[in-house]
Amino acid sequence: MSKLFPALASAVVPNAESIAEVSVEGSSSPAFSTGLLDRLLDFATAAEEASEAGTVSGARLSMRQLKRLGNRLEAFPATASMDLPHLVNDMLMVPFMPDQERHAVSSLMQNAGLLPSKSTTPPANTEDGTDGTDSPLASEISSPIVESGMLTIGDAVAPLRTPERPELVPSPLFYDNPAHTKLMADMLSTYMTGEKAMLVIGNQGVGKNKLVDRLLELLSAEREYVQLHRDTTLQSLTVLPLLDKGRVVYQDSPLVQAVEHGRILVVDEADKAPLEVVCLLKSLVEDGQLRFHLRPFTNFAPSL
Numbered sequence: 001m002s003k004l005f006p007a008l009a010s011a012v013v014p015n016a017e018s019i020a021e022v023s024v025e026g027s028s029s030p031a032f033s034t035g036l037l038d039r040l041l042d043f044a045t046a047a048e049e050a051s052e053a054g055t056v057s058g059a060r061l062s063m064r065q066l067k068r069l070g071n072r073l074e075a076f077p078a079t080a081s082m083d084l085p086h087l088v089n090d091m092l093m094v095p096f097m098p099d100q101e102r103h104a105v106s107s108l109m110q111n112a113g114l115l116p117s118k119s120t121t122p123p124a125n126t127e128d129g130t131d132g133t134d135s136p137l138a139s140e141i142s143s144p145i146v147e148s149g150m151l152t153i154g155d156a157v158a159p160l161r162t163p164e165r166p167e168l169v170p171s172p173l174f175y176d177n178p179a180h181t182k183l184m185a186d187m188l189s190t191y192m193t194g195e196k197a198m199l200v201i202g203n204q205g206v207g208k209n210k211l212v213d214r215l216l217e218l219l220s221a222e223r224e225y226v227q228l229h230r231d232t233t234l235q236s237l238t239v240l241p242l243l244d245k246g247r248v249v250y251q252d253s254p255l256v257q258a259v260e261h262g263r264i265l266v267v268d269e270a271d272k273a274p275l276e277v278v279c280l281l282k283s284l285v286e287d288g289q290l291r292f293h294l295r296p297f298t299n300f301a302p303s304l
Contacts, residue, residue, distance in 0.1 A: 043112035154185035168222035170213035222263040224254035228273040
């Protein structure tokens with residue numbers, strides 16, 4: 001038995017290997033409707049069965065993903081019913097699926113009550129990776145507001161950080177526009193639910209780094225940056241060689257400095273990294289642990 005949220009009743013939840021019954025203790029005033037959770041679990045069960053039958057691939061929701069969805073819905077209960085379909089779309093990366101699978105996932109969502117039954121066509125795959133539908137995540141959002149030590153974007157509100165080294169806070173040339181403001185509101189909402197890492201996907205040149213830098217600037221958050229490639233090694237990821245007065249010296253890499261000082265680490269081109277580098281980053285994000293051959297064991301809580 002696992003306890004996910006204090007506001008929900010018992011339900012059947014799928015995981016990667018089987019359908020496991022999860023008991024969740026409820027309260028008299030749940031943060032959001034338990035009926036919404038039932039619809040989510042109905043979709044997860046149907047997606048698991050469809051994946052096992054081979055009719056749909058890549059539509060499974062793991063226990064960790066269900067917990068993340070629940071945390072997000074619990075943090076914003078007022079818009080939970082409208083947010084859920086788009087959150088599921090983003091988590092499963094439905095806009096990037098082939099048309100046939102996108103139709104199949106859309107049908108599963110309709111049968112579970114996550115989408116209106118009148119909508120028989122799944123969202124189109126737009127160039128920016130969004131589903132192109134009207135939603136609270138895609139509705140008009142006012143420009144970011146920084147006031148009284150708080151950052152407000154849409155419904156998301158976060159406290160500003162106090163940087164020890166202000167020169168590490170990015171200062172990009174950025175012009176606010178509605179599309180980017182909506183994306184920053186979604187990223188800030190995810191940040192406020194306690195997620196340790198975010199994955200930003202988009203075509204080359206669409207402004208992914210600019211978007212992240214702008215959000216960090218608004219939060220007054222220090223940033224460390226590392227760009228990965230196919231020749232990246234564990235040593236180059238953790239130690240940085242420098243030439244100082246004709247001598248080669250080694251200093252901590254941006255990743256290690258982010259770990260030690262609690263800064264935000266931006267990892268660019270993560271999809272190009274070798275397997276052993278991905279495993280190290282996975283351990284860093286999931287377990288909050290990082291091991292070095294010549295250094296003591298480091299244990300930390302990732303910032304973002």
